[in-house]
Amino acid sequence: MQNFYFDDTHPLHPYTYSAPANPDSLPPDNALRIGPQAKHGFWPCETDGRWQYLPDHRGKTAYRTGDGAAVVVEQIGELPDGLTFTPRENGHQTWDVKAKAWVLTEEAASRLLAEAVERGMESIDNAVEQAYRHITRFEAEYRLRERQARDYKAGGCKGEAPLQVAAFAKPAGKTACEAADIIIAQADALRAATDKLGMLRMRKLELKGLKSAAEAEERTAEILAEIRPVAGQLQGADQ
Numbered sequence: 001m002q003n004f005y006f007d008d009t010h011p012l013h014p015y016t017y018s019a020p021a022n023p024d025s026l027p028p029d030n031a032l033r034i035g036p037q038a039k040h041g042f043w044p045c046e047t048d049g050r051w052q053y054l055p056d057h058r059g060k061t062a063y064r065t066g067d068g069a070a071v072v073v074e075q076i077g078e079l080p081d082g083l084t085f086t087p088r089e090n091g092h093q094t095w096d097v098k099a100k101a102w103v104l105t106e107e108a109a110s111r112l113l114a115e116a117v118e119r120g121m122e123s124i125d126n127a128v129e130q131a132y133r134h135i136t137r138f139e140a141e142y143r144l145r146e147r148q149a150r151d152y153k154a155g156g157c158k159g160e161a162p163l164q165v166a167a168f169a170k171p172a173g174k175t176a177c178e179a180a181d182i183i184i185a186q187a188d189a190l191r192a193a194t195d196k197l198g199m200l201r202m203r204k205l206e207l208k209g210l211k212s213a214a215e216a217e218e219r220t221a222e223i224l225a226e227i228r229p230v231a232g233q234l235q236g237a238d239q
Contacts (some may be wrong), residue, residue: 065095116213120220131231
């Protein structure tokens with residue numbers, strides 16, 4: 001025979017522990033002789049001589065609907081008003097009591113969108129600018145080398161190779177005519193890459209037509225992902 005004790009100083013009379021009962025005795029005022037059942041997510045509490053099972057969220061993290069701050073639940077029972085288990089996605093959201101959800105006001109959504117668009121356009125500009133730095137450092141040299149290579153090829157690779165072509169050919173182990181072909185091919189590839197970067201940079205204007213900050217951030221990431229491999233081509237040309 002067991003006594004199943006509850007805390008009669010607590011308003012909910014939660015179960016606390018069990019202990020052997022004395023034979024032929026009556027249960028004390030703070031115990032029942034029938035043990036509670038184990039129910040996941042619930043805790044037994046005594047009500048009118050019976051166990052009732054109340055939600056037990058103790059130890060879980062909840063969030064204050066006033067400011068989104070995290071708190072640890074310490075009490076048995078339903079989650080109190082002013083708390084939710086749904087975390088706030090950002091500091092701009094407010095709690096909608098009727099919807100029981102975090103929402104963005106139109107004003108906040110517009111502000112977040114404007115910030116995301118500005119941030120995205122700047123990121124795209126910076127990525128392309130960084131890519132261009134790989135070729136602008138020696139741009140005058142590239143243009144001179146290309147012009148000499150094209151003139152040399154146009155003349156049938158006859159006569160002494162121009163200085164820039166010869167300077168390229170010797171360490172590469174190529175003939176002057178082979179070097180001219182390589183220089184021209186590289187120049188064409190470089191021009192195509194810069195054209196592609198210019199097109200990708202102008203895609204930043206797409207951000208202005210989007211409806212939410214999340215869409216703007218997603219489109220920015222998409223454009224930056226396309227910029228990276230093209231920028232890598234220019235980086236390889238920096239030599």
